[in-house]
Amino acid sequence: MSEEHTTEARILEAAKKVFITRGMAGARMQDIANEAGINKALLHYYFRSKEKLFETIFREIAQRFIPRMTAIFESDLTLFEKIEVFSSEYIDNVMKNPYIPLFVLNELNKQPDTFVKQVWGDKKPNIEKVVAQINEEVARGNIKPVHPLHLLMNLLAMCVFPFVAKPMLQGVTGLTNEQFTMLMEQRKKEVPRFIIESIKK
Amino acid sequence: MSEEHTTEARILEAAKKVFITRGMAGARMQDIANEAGINKALLHYYFRSKEKLFETIFREIAQRFIPRMTAIFESDLTLFEKIEVFSSEYIDNVMKNPYIPLFVLNELNKQPDTFVKQVWGDKKPNIEKVVAQINEEVARGNIKPVHPLHLLMNLLAMCVFPFVAKPMLQGVTGLTNEQFTMLMEQRKKEVPRFIIESIKK
DNA sequence: ACTTTTGTTAACCATTTGGTTAAACTAAAA
DNA sequence: TTTTAGTTTAACCAAATGGTTAACAAAAGT
Secondary structure: OOOOOOOOHHHHHHHHHHHHHHHHOOOHHHHHHHHHHHOHHHHHHOOHHHHHHHHHHHHHHHHHHHHHHHHHHHHOOOOOHHHHHHHHHHHHHHHOOHHHHHHHHHHHHOHHHHHHHOOOOOOOOHHHHHHHHHHHHHHHHEOOOOHHHHHHHHHHHHHHHHHOOOHHHHHHHHHHHHHHHHHHHHHHHHHHHHHHHEEEO | OOOOOHHHHEEEEEEEHHHHHHHHHHHHHHHHHHHHHOOOHHHHHHHOOOHHHHHHHHHHHHHHHHHHHHHHHHOOOHHHHHHHHHHHHHHHHHHOOHHHHHHHHHHHHHHHHHHHHHHHHOOOOOOOOHHHHHHHHHHHOEEOOOOOHHHHHHHHHHHHHHHHHHHHHHHHHHOOOHHHHHHHOOOOOOOHHHHHHEEEE
């Protein structure tokens, strides 16, 4: 517990919480102020406007999540290793911040032009390496023929989707939170197993 | 083109459009009124409040999408057929209304207790039949051992995710809308192929 | 010591927003 | 032709909301 807790940090913390749970449109500056335990005017002292504050939060979140996920793709691991490591790391990561994916997807959909480019304007994720790697494995006859983009979409989809659909899944299955967590824990092995089983020869 | 176009219908049409694109929190009654080409007071004449109107829209949407998707699971098709039909039907369906899934997931997450139960309060989707079917196929040794819930999550994830992540995917890959559509068209065959390839013996 | 800068607050302001009211209009019934 | 019921509008209202101002406290220079 390092207790710096400067005012700006408290604001960012509060803003992150409120923005993530309520979204840009649903968040209220007053709520953020309350959550941070400060006056509302102080928000505008540190961050000129709601948009500025949101932008700060959004970029911080997006740039802490996306690079970590693409770093694995850019590494020197084998394809199967990448699939395994990605699933495990990513699901682990999201389990600690389950509301991030929907938040990002949502705001990205609502304001594509504003954010999409700014998110990875400088550090556009380089998936070409994995794509080449997949094509190569196919060419060598190590795995069955598969469109790289579909494969990557499948991987990402299977890791992320359960979290954004959690309320729906719980509505259908009646799963408790604990059961859901256990299911996601299993999933760290299940997803790569499922994928590899599908493409291996 | 049946041109009844009663005022109420125009309102519902406009509200659906605005709510889906902006979400409950982001939608403005005035926008809906403008979109419907009527006075704002008329909205309240037909639907007492914003919440009432939203509820109407949300339930209409959810109850037209979800039952259609579960009907396939409850049918008498073989497991492989179900996987194939579901993928094809569902992707087709979402291609015609690409913003629906994120809208539903989003509002379902923001107001779980309010909607989750009301959506399928009366017609809770019965996935037990497919679950039993999957277990049976495993027991008979027709497919490899697989946890039914994971399998169903995988199927749903692979069908839905690309649409909710479209801006992200386009940001990464630079895909045009036409290319994206083509990719989704392929996907109607690719998803079941991928899944069946994984579980078949 | 005092002056300048930085941090913080209460009170305030303008606009937006969901919602209401009363009056006007329309069309069909009496 | 007058009622009457439903439909539509302009004008209005109160609350909420993003943002500002002026005063004040606390550090930081000098």
